[in-house]
Amino acid sequence: MALKNNARLTAAERVALARMPHRPGVEEYVDALFENVFEQRGDRTASDDQAIMCAIATFHGCPVTVVGHRKGSTIEQRMAFNFGMPSPEGYRKAQRSMRAAEKFGRPIITFVDTPGAYPGLEAEEHGQGEAIARSIELMSALKVPVICVICGEGGSGGALALAVGNRVLMLENSVYSVLSPEGFASILWKDASRSEEACEVMKLTAQDLLDLQVIDAIVPEPAGGAHEDPQTVFQTVDSYLRRALDEMQGMTGTALARERYTKFRSMGMHAQRRCR
Amino acid sequence: MIAPFGKRRERLLQLRELRRAGEGPASLPQQTCPACEHELAQDELVHNLHVCPHCGHHLRIGAHDRLASVLDAGSFREFEAKMASSDPLGFPDYAEKVRTLRKNTGLSDALVCGWGSIDGTRVAVAVLDTSFLMGSMGAVVGEKLTRLIERAGKKKCPLIVFSASGGARMQEGIISLMQMAKTSAAIERFSGAGGLFISVMTNPAMGGVTASFASLGDIMLAEPGALIGFAGPRVIEQTIGESLPKGFQRAEFQLSHGFIDAVVPRGRMRAQLSRLLMLHGFGGVARGSQK
Numbered sequence: 387m388a389l390k391n392n393a394r395l396t397a398a399e400r401v402a403l404a405r406m407p408h409r410p411g412v413e414e415y416v417d418a419l420f421e422n423v424f425e426q427r428g429d430r431t432a433s434d435d436q437a438i439m440c441a442i443a444t445f446h447g448c449p450v451t452v453v454g455h456r457k458g459s460t461i462e463q464r465m466a467f468n469f470g471m472p473s474p475e476g477y478r479k480a481q482r483s484m485r486a487a488e489k490f491g492r493p494i495i496t497f498v499d500t501p502g503a504y505p506g507l508e509a510e511e512h513g514q515g516e517a518i519a520r521s522i523e524l525m526s527a528l529k530v531p532v533i534c535v536i537c538g539e540g541g542s543g544g545a546l547a548l549a550v551g552n553r554v555l556m557l558e559n560s561v562y563s564v565l566s567p568e569g570f571a572s573i574l575w576k577d578a579s580r581s582e583e584a585c586e587v588m589k590l591t592a593q594d595l596l597d598l599q600v601i602d603a604i605v606p607e608p609a610g611g612a613h614e615d616p617q618t619v620f621q622t623v624d625s626y627l628r629r630a631l632d633e634m635q636g637m638t639g640t641a642l643a644r645e646r647y648t649k650f651r652s653m654g655m656h657a658q659r660r661c662r
Numbered sequence: 663m664i665a666p667f668g669k670r671r672e673r674l675l676q677l678r679e680l681r682r683a684g685e686g687p688a689s690l691p692q693q694t695c696p697a698c699e700h701e702l703a704q705d706e707l708v709h710n711l712h713v714c715p716h717c718g719h720h721l722r723i724g725a726h727d728r729l730a731s732v733l734d735a736g737s738f739r740e741f742e743a744k745m746a747s748s749d750p751l752g753f754p755d756y757a758e759k760v761r762t763l764r765k766n767t768g769l770s771d772a773l774v775c776g777w778g779s780i781d782g783t784r785v786a787v788a789v790l791d792t793s794f795l796m797g798s799m800g801a802v803v804g805e806k807l808t809r810l811i812e813r814a815g816k817k818k819c820p821l822i823v824f825s826a827s828g829g830a831r832m833q834e835g836i837i838s839l840m841q842m843a844k845t846s847a848a849i850e851r852f853s854g855a856g857g858l859f860i861s862v863m864t865n866p867a868m869g870g871v872t873a874s875f876a877s878l879g880d881i882m883l884a885e886p887g888a889l890i891g892f893a894g895p896r897v898i899e900q901t902i903g904e905s906l907p908k909g910f911q912r913a914e915f916q917l918s919h920g921f922i923d924a925v926v927p928r929g930r931m932r933a934q935l936s937r938l939l940m941l942h943g944f945g946g947v948a949r950g951s952q953k
Contacts, residue, residue: 503893506901509892510910513877514891516877517874518874520878522873523850564832598751652709654840658801660745
């Protein structure tokens with residue numbers, strides 16, 4: 387893809403950029419931004435779903451918990467991580483990790499990058515819906531700061547399950563939507579091939595979501611996308627995280643949970659009116 | 663368990679009234695049972711709470727018929743009846759579609775909610791209606807439900823929600839997705855303050871509702887045969903490249919996989935809810951000391 391000024395990209399081009407295999411994901415952010423990384427494995431019930439990475443680490447000397455969807459970059463990794471599509475066990479591991487963060491007073495930073503939760507037979511048998519619901523429920527009431535970075539694809543409930551934060555920021559070319567454009571076109575128009583058209587009407591770009599007040603800030607990307615100059619992107623994300631954590635530093639746990647509740651409580655509040 | 667004749671008669675009269683007011687189901691003279699293909703007369707169906715008398719198949723039931731089937735006759739007071747979608751994304755043709763549906767169904771959106779009583783116990787109750795865009799959850803469904811949950815919390819009133827939904831409201835995009843966070847957060851608060859939430863999964867309970875408030879009940883009930891899950895069967899079949907086993911994602915499947923406490927036939931739902939309310943200290947028995 388020729389390097390194109392980001393401002394002129396169409397929604398469909400941004401979807402393609404958000405899905406680029408070499409786009410930095412949670413592992414690259416962990417390497418670049420955090421130190422003393424200790425990865426937490428397993429849900430303590432059945433297995434370790436590698437599509438979600440959980441870790442304790444330090445961020446500028448302060449212990450934090452990092453949780454994120456993991457896609458991997460090589461084909462072997464991508465298969466092992468199920469292309470970033472978590473199973474219920476992944477969400478249950480994330481819940482365990484976030485509960486521990488709350489217990490030990492660690493701020494939580496999540497990196498969201500998934501096409502969606504895995505739509506498989508076993509995932510349904512193990513309660514995919516329940517696992518996502520519990521994640522959302524848990525995150526809504528956490529008594530520690532929660533900052534969510536949508537760095538690639540924010541696909542549906544599987545993304546939201548890690549995106550209930552006091553602050554939600556999006557990279558310029560990442561996308562966040564109720565369903566993949568293909569799924570959307572298939573449900574609404576019974577024609578998955580109309581996905582490009584879906585991209586335009588779905589309002590899934592960072593600017594759309596900022597306008598709709600679903601996110602708080604946009605991280606600019608270099609021309610051609612985040613993978614063209616990851617260091618610059620890491621620095622911008624780093625300074626945003628520092629500032630956000632500073633802002634929340636004096637807040638009590640109750641105030642943090644209340645702020646998060648109010649933030650999501652207001653979403654769609656004005657998307658309705660009185661009818662006769 | 664069959665309600666005393668007097669009560670059943672009262673409910674039927676109430677149903678008839680609703681239908682006269684144009685709020686009931688479309689008055690088809692006859693319908694075919696999708697399971698056993700018996701021809702069913704409409705009055706026979708209504709009398710039997712839209713359950714096929716031949717094979718027990720649970721047909722879809724409108725929100726107001728549902729309310730009449732579980733609440734004390736005449737006890738329902740609707741809450742936020744006039745809230746309607748403002749088309750937050752300016753989605754092509756959506757506003758017109760909603761207008762037409764409002765006219766044809768008599769519903770303002772896919773959720774009817776309010777206050778009523780079961781054997782004299784006051785409850786907050788919400789019902790999703792599949793005749794309105796498959797009971798999908800947009801801003802109106804999310805906002806009405808959240809207001810009801812918050813109000814129920816303040817009043818220390820038990821909450822019962824009958825879910826019947828295809829999931830998120832596509833035409834409201836990300837705003838629809840955010841309703842999952844909003845409603846789940848409201849349930850968390852309600853629950854944290856000691857509230858009782860009984861979630862009843864009816865056919866179908868999929869996607870966005872199953873991945874939010876509907877899975878968060880203290881008690882999880884389902885109607886026989888209800889399809890309950892996150893991803894739809896067609897999507898799963900496409901993903902795994904094979905057809906799904908019989909009964910996959912049905913209420914009985916969810917029961918055996920540990921996500922449902924009981925599968926309750928529609929005719930026994932009212933009695934079951936009444937017993938559960940009693941077991942949680944509402945109505946029926948004297949409540950224990952407060953301290």
